[in-house]
Amino acid sequence: MTHLVPVGRALLSVSDKTGLLDLARALAGMGVELISTGGTAQALRTAGLAVRDVAEVTGFPEMMDGRVKTLHPNVHGGLLALRDDDEHLVAMAVHGIEPIDLLVVNLYPFEAAVARGASYDDCVENIDIGGPAMIRAAAKNHRFVNVVTDIADYAPLLAEMKAHKGATSHAFRQRLALTAYSRTAAYDAAVSGWMAEALAEPAPRRRAFAGQLASPLRYGENPHQRAAFYTDGTWRPGVATARQWQGKELSYNNINDTDAAFELVAEFDPLQGPACVIVKHANPCGVARGATLAEAYARAFDCDRTSAFGGIIALNQPLDAATAEKIVEIFTEVVIAPGADEGARAVFATKKNLRLLTTMGLPNPVARGLAFKQVAGGFLVQDRDAGHVTAADLRVVTKRAPTDAELADLMFAWTVAKHVKSNAIVYVKDGATVGVGAGQMSRVDSTRIAARKAEDMAMALGLPAPLTQGAVVASDAFFPFADGLITAAEAGATAIIQPGGSVRDDEVIAAADAAGLAMVFTGQRHFRH
Template sequence: MTNLVPIGRALISVSDKTGLLDLARALAGYGVELISTGGTSGMLRAAGLAVRDVADVTGFPEMMDGRVKTLHPNVHGGLLALRDDDEHLVAMAAHGIEPIDLLVVNLYPFEETVARGADHATCIENIDIGGPAMIRAAAKNHRFVTVVTDPRDYDCLLTQLKAHDGATTMAFRQKLALTAYSRTAAYDTAVSTWLAEELKEPAPRYRSFAGKLAQPLRYGENPHQAAAFYTDGSNRPGVATARQWQGKELSYNNINDTDAAFELVAEFGGDAPACAIIKHANPCGVATAATLTEAYIRAYQCDQTSAFGGIVALNQVLDGATAEEIVKIFTEVVIAPDATDEAKAVFAEKKNLRLLTTGALPDPKAKGLAFRQVAGGFLVQDRDAGHVSASDLKVVTRREPSEAELRDLMFAWTVAKHVKSNAIIYVKDGATVGVGAGQMSRVDSTRIAARKAQDMAEALGLPGPMTQGSVVASDAFFPFADGLITAAEAGATAIIQPGGSMRDEEVIAAADARGLAMVFTGQRHFRH
């Protein structure tokens, strides 16, 4: 198999001009003939480099606003010809096809065009045709052709040429071919996803997902699992777009939990201070308050045991006073829209604590897709952007909730959306006081949350259980009255749940018998 292949002729056509001139000058220094198109050709020529227009190679001018310029046998034959096949060589000689040894192409900025909200026609014009065709041809023939699709690989290419006197190795070309096919696959995925959204097609015949490597990870959920982190190009504020100010590299579990924390705290917007503390993708404390410091303290007091080694998410700029509270226990990650210099100075003393800032909060109502792999396939659904307002609630008991209860019910319902099913959340005065998550039985979640609240009350030296006078949210309906009765026994005074059980009347009667107020949302928030 061919190993070293010298580069004698290169076709360069790029939309991203980063590093272009340095690369072209270096190639010219190795005596490489440069062929180029449109704006790339003009830029090279203006820099004093000898460049041959692709129209001279094809014998056809660029036409149709640049839509047709490289789709020609003289280009694709030069990329696809097998240099060790006599028939291919004869065909090249007969038709005046010259070999192309290096292809440097990056694609029209389709993803960026969509991301900035361009109109339909502009997005269509930014769908590259010739670029992907050339990239795929060059990558297929990587035994003989080097293909570069990312400016970040320019330095690696020049290192290869320097090490091998103007040639590249087979191993290097194979690696670039992998990058090339991955890039065109991701590009086509972006186009098909955009078209599905334009057509409001929820189930296109074929569905693909793509990402760009953000970082290889030390391991996955467990040390025996390989893992990596990819971004999807959506620029949704969060862990994928955040700036890390300090601390060691994020782990797989750090990233997963930080995302869960920030998505939850974003539900409260940025007007009133809010804090969410997450452990293993479930909240162990969530609170709002007059200050960020108070919000953190109240969230922490929900479950101080679970908060140790957790993730803290804040919806406002992290200040020094709040940072001083956070560092009183070991915390893995803190994520916030921003942080003051005072807060950064406090955290600087804790080398293992990671501080991330995002610049903004994600929009909890924004549309998007979520997917999960199963054996033999994957499930795709809309992101859970469901919300209810107080006016959507249906009071089903004789007693209506008070204004204070209603505020806590809405708070509890917001948190319930982010707790693994079966989810039960006790809330009092704008803070969680008990969270039951991930149980097979809803009544077990109700009992566990109440028990944890009782334990925490004892640890804090409170005279009674924290659930006394609380409200309760259930992410799905109560199939029996037992869960509601357990909540009432723990001291809850009001319930929010979707409703819709065959035994709704039985559950309502149990609430009325205990003087509880209960409202139905008509919407559930399963989270598996």
């Protein structure tokens, strides 16, 4: 259905005035009458454009600090009236209501107020009322009315009107209405989410999430799945806010894995030295510190060279040329770092398919936030896992306490285990992972797999023994039986870090003592499903 409708009258009321004057001049040039409010009207007049105040249309002045200006039948009647309904037309004539064919509104900057840490009262003042009411009215009546809520739609609107001699098509108005309802839904979600946080309400009766399209994706996890990438407006440094310097567009799996890698590497303070994380299928296959980034990468790579092929690399410091030279020796999908110098970018420029992302910072690993997961008929919501323990939080439960070197590796291993899919087992030696077991149904299987991978790497590297000899082990949850711990001891582990809390803790502690292991409990677990 084409259903062309000419645009004769427009109401413009915008908080963000970017592009406003060019739009208004173009509309006026097509003979469109302009109606406006407050600061928008003033900006138009200053630019020499003829504009009617909304107060003239309503017969009421703006009042209550601008809280009341468009909430009036002359505005909403002009937006909601059906142009092909005789009763509506009679009502308009009787009450002097003029049709409004185009509404251009962007809302008070509520999200920006929250983002800058504004006070509770300031945030409340930035909740728009009249704007969403008009947007919903115009969107409902999209058979006749155009509603523009996004500056990105100014140019398409003008192109549509030029193509149809000042009119717009029904299909175009439908797309504008979709964008409009999505905008008000996102706005309300931002307000309700902020209020739940402000009131420390962990489980509000209704929960809404919203996002803004960052990019459509070629497909999802598999080619038969449609997908798109959305940002949530929180401005957390990471894949959503990164600059991409080169390479193909990111895929669904690239984005997921890159996020996993960068969130883990952010756990390692760059002021305490370089760190590198290599991720494959959302699990780390190598994590290490080093004296330089190049050394950290090489040590992470040596944990599991096979899995590292085609993986994602995250760094906690800006990428340099020396590290870039090592990285390009094998195929890598994505590299993400806080920055990258010219030398590094020049090295990567020879690998056109390698994506390089820079973020200008690291996400705060202990910042609060929400995580959610869809299930059939609903979704689960929880705080993101910002759990953190220090050495002072650990409880030694064995006869032997860990040495200082073991303790440092235990803390490193615990940090990595937090980001490994459960059941998670992580062997660490001298600030580098040497075996990772992830996602198994049995914890003892994860322990065995991690040890076996270390054996394979020892053979590949020509080492006399697996690096699990003399390593420490982290388990993301308690050992329900002693068998997992015994398997770790057989692989050469000397110390264990785990949450504790099993009904068989005494049995597990006894097994550790019998093997001469040091073991500490954190009192905190890190399931990651």
